[in-house]
Amino acid sequence: MNTRISLSFALVGSLLLGACSSGNNEVESTMAKKITPPALIDRAVLFGNPSRFQGRVSPDGNKMSFRAPLDGVMNLWVGDKGNFDSVKAITKDTGRGIPSHFWSKDSNYIFYIQDQNGDENWHLYSVELATGKTTDLTPHANTQAQFLGQSKDMPGIIIAGMNDRDPRWHDIYKVDLASGERTLLQQNEGYAGFVLDNELNVRLAAKTLANADMEWFKKDGEQFTSFLSVPYSDMRTTQILKFDNDNSGVYMLDSRGRNTAALSHMDLASGKLTVLASDDKVDISSILFDPDNHTPVAYSVDFIKPEWVAIDDGYKDDINTLNSQLSGGAQILAQSNDNNYWTVYTDNSNSSPIYKVYDRTTKTLTDMFVTNPKLNEVSLAKMYGVVIKSRDDKDLVSYLTLPLESDMNQDGKPEAKVPMVMLVHGGPWGRDIYGYSPVVQWLANRGYAVLQVNFRSSTGFGKEFTNAGDKQWGKAMHTDLIDAKNWAVKQGVTDANTVAIMGGSYGGYATLAGLTFTPDEFSCGVDIVGPSNLQTLLSSIPPYWTSFRQVFVNAIGDPDTDEGLALLKERSPLTYVDEINKPLLIAQGANDPRVKQAESDQIVDAMKARDIPVTYVLFPDEGHGFQKPENNLAFYAVAEAFLAKCQNGRVQPIGDDFDNSSIQITHGAEFVPGVPSTSVNE
Template identity: 60%
Template sequence: MFFLSKQHYIPRVMGYIHIAKHRDKEFIRAVLAPTQSQHKGNRMKISLFYALTLSALLTLIGCTNSINQTSQKISNPGAQQASAPALISREVLFGNPTRYQGRISPDGNKMSFRAPVDGVMNLWVGNLGDFNSAVPITHDTGRGIPTHFWSLDSQYVFFIQDKDGDENWHLHRIDIASGNIRDLTPYAGVQADQMHQNVNHPGTIIVGMNDRDAKWHDVYQVNVATGERTLLEQNNGYTKYTLDNNLQVRLAVKTAPDRSSQVFTKIKDKWRLWFEVPFLDSEPFNIIGFDKDNQGIYMLDTRERNTAALVYLLLGETTPKVIASDNKVDVSNVLLHPSSHEPLAYALNYIQPVWHAIGSTLQTPIKRLNSQLSGGSQVLAQTLDNSLWTVFTDQSNQSPIYKVFDTTSGELNNMFVTQPKVNDLPLSTMHGVVIPSRDDLELVSYLSLPLDADLDQDGKPERPSPLVLLVHGGPWARDVFGFDSTAQWLTNRGYSVLQVNFRASTGFGKDFFNAGNKEWAGAMHNDLIDAKKWAIEQGITTDDRVAIMGGSYGGYATLTGLTFTPEAFACGVDIVGPSNLVTLLDSIPPYWESFRQKFYEAVGDPTTEEGLALLKARSPITHVDKIVKPLLIGQGANDPRVKQAESDQIVNAMKNRDIPVTYVLYPDEGHGFSKPENNLSFFAVAEAFLGSCLGGRIEPIGDDFSNSSIEMIHGSEFISGLDEHMSESEE
């Protein structure tokens, strides 16, 4: 849900479910802010419906400006303009991309990517630059392959998979020569985590596994060919381990009773305290790794400064050397040499990311790269000699592109476009804006306007339009610039979209981050209200035509908006959002135990009388009787972060008070909706819901419910014609 990602290869979702953002940030639907050559990235069944007509859709959800009625057809307050662009199909925006997640092998000879096989995303491998040679190396028929990476000897491709969203990730490897696939973590209920490779030890991968104790990941060395594992370290309460270049476990981080982070170093098989990082400095503190000689470590550090700097610290010393820093934002990504582990470059991301070279070696290549790319960019893979990079770049108004960058010549060539069909469609432009909060914080935000409300797409509308406040998950994450399927969908339907980096978002320094401590439904919500006020003052929208929508923490923000400020929003869409902070913290996954004390400090401590009172007071369930505006809830039954009980309890509370609510459940999903069929069905419902509430345009559902697992748990009586179509589909 909102929580700190332990390591880069595992998707963490209520961390960052951005509903359906086609980006490689990297490892899908929600990961939290990465900190080195690691990246983050996301998406959202119904044999219930066949095609619905437009007239049926106009009354599908019954989202009225107040919900004292049960089912009511709403007039369209935002009458469609003659100049409105053609509708963009949901299938194009939310269906499978043509290709995605491009990688080059470490030896530079091959490429890999994800692409559909019979409608399911699978892994393909071919010779670099020759798509005719590419063949699928997996044939999954279920949820697909979410992410992959190469072994450093280029003999294997690794991928991870869970079961129906339960986040018990298993690590698999594929032998490129034979096609043999092996599960390297074949243990029931186990989650693979903290994976690590080293160029000096080919044929080996380090994996954390919690099979001994669900709370703690022990450190294993795994033979990639045979799957044989060797225990390197039994975890006795540590958050993270760091190995040196000899694959020796050398450092460990533990949360202290005062909620600081304690860094230990192993000396003669004994853990010795090296230094401490106070709680207020602990985000985004991160140990990146050892230097090539194992004499010191690179890390991100905010001690003695507000923003995270890239620093180097010799073992045994306590005063780090600053390598790179910025006064405005954190160092957000660090690019390491794949063989020497030397930092080569870093990114700073205020409105858009900009790469900066470290030292003279890459000064010219980085300048060339920045000059040739507009919008956001990431370096996702490198050859071992660092001569070739896979670069992911996306502008807001065209499909993301994977490119291959030659660091010697500066030549940048296209690898592939992820969604070529999108580029021929009427897309809106995203604009970075900075909104002042009531207490003078800078809220870096992103505004997207409908084409017919902003004819020249300069970010200044010719007329107001309905607005959707799209709230990111986390909250310990951030919104970023780039192509956003959800924003394009909404602007195409006639809505302005505002995405706000409220306090507690990452990347803007520790003061901004810590300003969100114990401010759920407090100052964090005030930031969203301030953003709404700003949008009205700028002529972007009007007070009575603003909806709030989000996933994970964004779902909580939606519930908060409809309970704490019941007249502020015309309606809300909550996707896997918690309704009760007490039960949320009581039900966190066991493998988050090492972070529990930090959650208590940031959200509220249920073990104290004062903390428990705060959690209850800031829980939407406590104020459910204040809801007077329409609400749509979507939930995955297997969500390990925000359990189904979070949605069940607020829906039941609303039912008991005769407050209308529509509740959609997906039995084969977890924290967010992964399968394209489920994504399409939910957005079809959400589109009708928003259309009846705000008056935007609606695309007929058509076959968007085909093969979806959607279950209408409650509220079908508030959706005109739904019961009839459900009955027809069951016959």
């Protein structure tokens, strides 16, 4: 199996016409375009459904599956490997579509997950390929399911977590695929998570302590006994991955006693720890395991671009072949049971991503499919990795994308200044990576440079960098963005007064922080599901995040102390709403369980009470971000018109991009040119 490491706990102005006009005049007088820009790329090409996505080869190596539109909705399709004439849809969803799927080890079932309108109460479904029967394996109201494991030696069952007994804790069940019946294996009494051995037994459990340290326990009979303590400083960069072949030890990522997370093996009886792979600059990010003997055979590291490294000599030719044929990003997503076929996702920044199949017997890499062939018919911009120094000498791994008219030599060195958008990632325990992004290409095509910054608190660059963001929301995490902005100005990418800020989740918070804490640094902001009040954010976290609440408290502030409350108020954009003097667009999903609608409502209401202009877009059938392509098209149509007004970029008319969308513009539609009156719901 390929283990892709993710340590992210996603919480991831005054629209004065004079200010906007002044900004536009400045843009026109300082941004000289040397060449005619490329044709506008239709938003439907960028934000509509791809032709196919999420390709997988079945574990027996005979079939393939993928997500693709059926009557405009992303559904699951299955056929013979390499034969698209044989494929047929095995689901017929008519709502938000199916976001993710995977195979049973015996290749008899397809599993997929789905929630309702973004509420994140994920249910786990199976489709029996022989009969077409679809079964909800977790048919309980207001329940979130977690898939925990399966084994090719134990066909017909899976292990899943479900929190229907107590929304805070996921109990562990064995589920029979034929009948859907479940059998309780472990009632969860306050554990953050469990690890199964290769025989699907519950063997290990983790618990977050009151000080946010992580304690690991071994199951002896019916009792759990402590065997490993992970201090808070390491808990976001240390985790147990899986058991070894004889179930006597575990493979883990471990940053204890070092900065970056190393791939290690721990013998459970003796506690002996052996480091198998490490890198001084970055954490180990993805690991490829042999499906038969459960040993790690290769890993990847990702500083600016991912690079695969073989551990097992028997895999060196395979890894060298992959690295030699891939110029961008590459993820090994799935393996056949005999390990002869690998499903590989390949990703260059300026072309459509491609799913490929690597055949280990012939050492060949062939296309499974291009995800969006229409992208290869338009002009896309290149992404460049850059390292920017923060004011306290930290390396901020960042990505700069220039519009083609400012990158004539295709070298990442601007030929002419253009307006810029700082695009801030969510989390904040996540990171920006190299590769194709529809949002980045949309912005670049409209004439904006795009800068993505891995500010402190971002993951993947060692625990010291991640931990440096603790208690720094709106402070050092924000000054990293300002330092990156100043770098871009110094490099001649843009001018200081033509930089917008935009992002979702934490990136939405950063947008609000930019317009309140530093109101003169950015020309305007686009906030997508961003928290405005850190106190209410912490008081309304989902119940299933109870085990990690203290981690958030340590990182943001403690609402149970006077000092912590003062800190949360100080770092909340809502506190400084009077400082907003630049245009602001806010977008929210009504069903968001992480950053609740109240976070956007609060700051919009405060701005309305002070007669500070703001545009507020609400989607009643979305959650933490927007999944339906119709809603994405509608939102980016509004955002494009909004940015064009304050940044003077190019704009495609909204046209029919609101068709079939649930979009409601509940306030401030008059501040966005071209908004249809039918969408206004003030």
